[in-house]
Amino acid sequence: MMGLPNCREVSLLLSEEQDQPTPPRRSLPVRIHLLICKACRPYARQLDWLRRTLRRLDHAHGPATLDAAARDRILARLREEPDQHRP
């Protein structure tokens, strides 16, 4: 008996899709559930929104990035280290 997954199961599968490629036999029931479920649709969109927003922090010269001064300081310290055969 193949029942469609419920919200509890679908939310896990949606999360898993963020972490590994999922074969159609796993993702198809999820897509069908999303067609009929008004509670999980926003959740699916939210996961994507969070992922996209978090990835933008990689590029922003923003609050979650090493600033130039810190980078220079660390670099200077690394260069003091012996055994670093630099040209």
Added chain:
Amino acid sequence: MDLDPERWLTEHGDALFRFALLRTSRRDIAEDLVQETLLAAWRSRDGFRRDSSERTWLVGILKNKIRDHYRDQGQQENLATRIAADGEQDDLDRWFDDTGHWRIRPARWGSDPLTQVELEAFWLVLSDCIEALPERLRDGFIARELSALTSREVCELLKISDNNLYVLLHRARLRIRECVENGWFKKGERRS
């Protein structure tokens, strides 16, 4: 590729910094921890196993540095972390009822990307949400989403199976989702 701490700083510096920042809440301490990590990695470079990724190896060293940092200070990270560590067991009943339905439905957020200015403010809300996670959920979530390790690398870092990782990240995302909804979207900090 040769092991080279200057390249590590270029390629992994931000990933390490974000991890440290979310574990210490202090930029200056996080910067020091990144530096200590790269120095320690360089000194112990013979211990690097080629079958592991550089980033996983470096984050593993950083994790130890963070632990040492708190031990030297003679303090637990904070009370919330200890309580949360006790509540590590399955908490999915908090979100779903006996029939598998949401107890509280996720709200609609809108799907517009944040402006650069909003992103700065959002980061403050998000980092509070991440810091409130139980320790293992937090480490897993930061490593996967902010330090951009692959799932396999996070499994290696936390020494857990892939199925355990999927559930762990799922639990983290449920908490983060709720926290962001309450702290950002419902507070109307977002002008839409």
